[in-house]
Amino acid sequence: MIYRLSINNISVNQRVQLRGSKSESNRLLVLQKLLGGFSITNLSDSVDTQVLKGALENDAEVVDVGHAGTAMRFLSAYY
Secondary structure (H helix, E strand, C coil): CEEEEEECCEEEEEECCCCCCHHHHHHHHHHHHHHCCCCCCCCCCCHHHHHHHHHHHCCCCCCCCCCCHHHHHHHHHHC
């Protein structure tokens, strides 16, 4: 992931490498949706992460998360 920060009109470009855990992946997906401007690689392949990613990409009024409890907790906070 590459972050671009601006402090007093000084641009800073950095890359942050994460392990790809479910917890980190879910937090980054919500941050990406809220803040934008960065890409994520090495996302967890867990069902919870896939469900969360799909829900954040979908503008439906009703989101079925099935048994993805972690996705439900993150989406409750997001919405």
